[in-house]
Amino acid sequence: MKNDFEDKMADIMLGEAVTALLDExxxxSWAALTDRLRSAIEIxxxxxxxxxxxxxxxxxxxxMHVRNGEKTEGKRVAALTEQKLH
Structure with a gap:
């Protein structure tokens, strides 16, 4: 039960941060979002x-790590494919 509440609160905080960025x-971006969340919890x-x-x-x-991992993996596959084609 506590995890559901914490998950919902985290989602609300994310939504508030995104809304604030859009309003402004x-x-x-990942950096802007984390900065906004940090600012929110500081006060x-x-x-x-x-x-x-x-x-x-x-x-x-x-x-961020998952997305960066996907990009890195995609670059590796593209490089390997390119090497095999030449």
Whole structure:
């Protein structure tokens, strides 16, 4: 039950961060999103929201690593394919 609450709170924090960036007409990026979440938890006083913000930052970092891994793997496959064709 606690994990569901924490997951929902993390999603809410992510949504708030994205909405704030869009309202400010800032380009959405991994860095901008994590910076916005960090700023939010620095001024936050509610412990549940602080934990949710930290969890959201970890989710963003995990997603960054997954996406970067996919790009790296794709480049390796393309390089190998290119080598085999020549």
């Amino acid at each position: 007409d800032v380009a959405i 936050e006083t509610d412990e549940d929201r602080i934990r949710a913000g930290l969890r959201a930052i970890e989710e963003v970092r995990r997603e």
